[in-house]
Amino acid sequence: MKESGNALFDFVLFGGRGDLALRKLLPALYHIYQSKPFHPSSRIIGVGRAPLKRDAYLALVESRLQQHLEVESWDEVTWQQFSKHLYFASLDAQRAESYRALREHLSDDGRPRVFYLSTHSSLYGAVASSLGSMNLISPESRVVLEKPIGRNLASAKLISGQMSNYFTESQIYRIDHYLGKETVQNLLVLRFANPLFESLWNHHYVDHIQITIAESIGVEGRGDFYEETGALRDIVQNHLLQLLCIVAMEPPANIDPDRVRDEKLKVLRSLRPLQEASINSQVVRGQYTAGTADGKKSFAYTEEEGVADTSTVETFVAMKVQIDNMRWSGVPFYMRTGKRMPRRSCEIVVQFKEIPHWIFNTAKGPLMDNQLVITLQPNESITLRLCGKRLGPGMDVRTVDLNLSPTSRNRRSPEAYERLLMDVVKGDQTLFLRQDELEEAWTWVDPVLLHWERSSAPPESYVAGSWGPSGSTLLLAQDGRLWYEGSK
Numbered sequence: 001m002k003e004s005g006n007a008l009f010d011f012v013l014f015g016g017r018g019d020l021a022l023r024k025l026l027p028a029l030y031h032i033y034q035s036k037p038f039h040p041s042s043r044i045i046g047v048g049r050a051p052l053k054r055d056a057y058l059a060l061v062e063s064r065l066q067q068h069l070e071v072e073s074w075d076e077v078t079w080q081q082f083s084k085h086l087y088f089a090s091l092d093a094q095r096a097e098s099y100r101a102l103r104e105h106l107s108d109d110g111r112p113r114v115f116y117l118s119t120h121s122s123l124y125g126a127v128a129s130s131l132g133s134m135n136l137i138s139p140e141s142r143v144v145l146e147k148p149i150g151r152n153l154a155s156a157k158l159i160s161g162q163m164s165n166y167f168t169e170s171q172i173y174r175i176d177h178y179l180g181k182e183t184v185q186n187l188l189v190l191r192f193a194n195p196l197f198e199s200l201w202n203h204h205y206v207d208h209i210q211i212t213i214a215e216s217i218g219v220e221g222r223g224d225f226y227e228e229t230g231a232l233r234d235i236v237q238n239h240l241l242q243l244l245c246i247v248a249m250e251p252p253a254n255i256d257p258d259r260v261r262d263e264k265l266k267v268l269r270s271l272r273p274l275q276e277a278s279i280n281s282q283v284v285r286g287q288y289t290a291g292t293a294d295g296k297k298s299f300a301y302t303e304e305e306g307v308a309d310t311s312t313v314e315t316f317v318a319m320k321v322q323i324d325n326m327r328w329s330g331v332p333f334y335m336r337t338g339k340r341m342p343r344r345s346c347e348i349v350v351q352f353k354e355i356p357h358w359i360f361n362t363a364k365g366p367l368m369d370n371q372l373v374i375t376l377q378p379n380e381s382i383t384l385r386l387c388g389k390r391l392g393p394g395m396d397v398r399t400v401d402l403n404l405s406p407t408s409r410n411r412r413s414p415e416a417y418e419r420l421l422m423d424v425v426k427g428d429q430t431l432f433l434r435q436d437e438l439e440e441a442w443t444w445v446d447p448v449l450l451h452w453e454r455s456s457a458p459p460e461s462y463v464a465g466s467w468g469p470s471g472s473t474l475l476l477a478q479d480g481r482l483w484y485e486g487s488k
Contacts, residue, residue: 008039008111009425012102013139014093014127015118016046016057019222020146022064024177025118028417030065031073035414045087045105057088093123096130104134110485113141114424120225121149127308132166142424144173148229152449153442173424174433176345178239180416183380183405184246185431187348189259190382190404192251197372200352203331209244210334210349210484214341216463218296219315223306230313232285232472235337235381238444241268242433244333247348257430261437268440272322279451284460284471286316288340291464298340298464314452314459315339318472320479336483340464346376349484358424360397373484380413381405420468 011029013021029044046057062083066074088106091098106113115131117124124145131137143163150156163172191198200206213235219226226234232254252259274282290302292460301307301315316338323333352370371385381403388400423431460469467473467485474483 006037006039007042007422007425009042009114010106010111011042011044011114011116011421012047012106012424013044013116013118014047014123017048017050017052017060017089018118019029020118021046022061023068024415024417025116025421026061027065027068027080028421029055029416030069030082031415031418033085033213034075034078034154035072035476037081038085041107042085042111043087043105043107044085045089045102047089047091047102049090049092051090052084052088058083058086058451061086073158080446093119094126095129099130099134099136103134106136110138110140111397112425112427113138114421115141115148116144116424118146121151121155121159121472123147124149124159128163130164137166141167142171142427143167144175144424146175148233149174149438150229150442151233153439153446155439156442160438162477169435170429173429174435174438175420175480176238176242176431176433177416177420178376179246180418180420181376181380181429182413182419183374183376183382184243186382187246187374198251201350203329204350207351208332208334208351208479208481209247209249209351210347211240212335212345212347212349212483213239213337213375214343214345215337215339216341216344218288218293218298218340219307223303223304224307226315227307227311227313231315231317231337231339232445232448236317236319238334238433241441241444242333242335243348244321247350248328248333250327254331255430257428257432258434260430261366261434265434265437265440266325267323268437268444270323270325270328271444272324274319275442275449276447276451279448282320282475283448284316284318284469285314285452286318286338286462286469286472287311287313287459288315288464290442290462291338291340291466293342293465300464301339305469312452312458316462316468316472318468318475320475330441332479334481334483336468336472338462338468339465342465343486344378345485345486348374348376350374351481351484360395372486377411 013025015021062079065079089101089105091101117127120126128143150159191201245267247268249263250266252263287301290303291298302309302311318334318336321333321335323331350372369385369387372381373385375381382405384402384404386400386402388395390396390398420431460471462469467483473483
């Protein structure tokens, strides 16, 4: 991440006492400050309904930073300086007149104003309207929208219309923190700066591609939120589809934000629509039951706080996806996400085709071990798996892993939000979604949501701590393939 260089800004964090703000956003801002302190007059203003005094807010933020930061990252001197930038404004997001409490904290010197909406998307329109009516939106303002933006295409369009009444498209930053990960950005360089990879990145040499986002946790006290959302809206419509776009996109003309997003949009428009007849065979939805995850006993989803006993909300989704263009014709993309999985991971696996003629006398026969494994979490890395000779007599073939990661593991890699938050301040939209991208993703996902709403079939159950329902395994097995589940 480039140094922020005494950045001057006002950062307004709606939902400033919420889980995302305290667990991710404020720690990211702390790390940015630790790398290069902000301009002395920069402000971070937490916003919430509670009538909270500044001292109480600082105490809350301090305790949560100590909880979520790595031990070596916490520094008392840094905190004392960072806390001077922190403020809190109590207001009702849906009452414009209460925004006077926010006005007192904002400067009028032309600095960027960042309004980060870490709230339910149903409040986005009310916040924009209130900011507009109180004349708090300056030409240098930006607004950041957290996912999921809406519940379907219609609601996403409604929100886009509401935001466009007060902000231009160049002021709207639809964030997907997976795109801020160093390894995702390095994937673009790996592909488009190395003819070795780009020449193989097509249906002639790639057998299939897998993208997995697995979480070992459950809903973690957010049952009410998850009942409204589910895995398809929470992860597939944004994170998984965005990673798919980065992997599958054509080379942009240059690295200009709109040129990159143009190519991502083409991928979304090339996705083969999931028709009513194909959803059951190409999409698997599941819901976890009681089991053991992370070495601990865990409840079934329907036993979680805030979840209905008869809930049919999915906590797992697996899909087989086809991209109908010249590059990827005939290459299946398999995507899956789930809660209460054996481990937390996010991996992209590019499986290359096997050698046409195997000349080595091995009991196993040809090895399907030419893989590029891009790991985004828990530790970011890029590994190329090749075949090599085992030491000793004979020609025993084995798998050799080449580490292509650009940085040493001993050096701390900035979190995704650190990069993205400073991109907002600098006005760089490269790693943010455009409105047409958002709507195209919902267009593709909506038929699945509608099919599930009409269907009486419940999600397939899977035991907490497993890799999902049996239907997920069969999704690949019927094509003669298996899910990648870590190094062998």
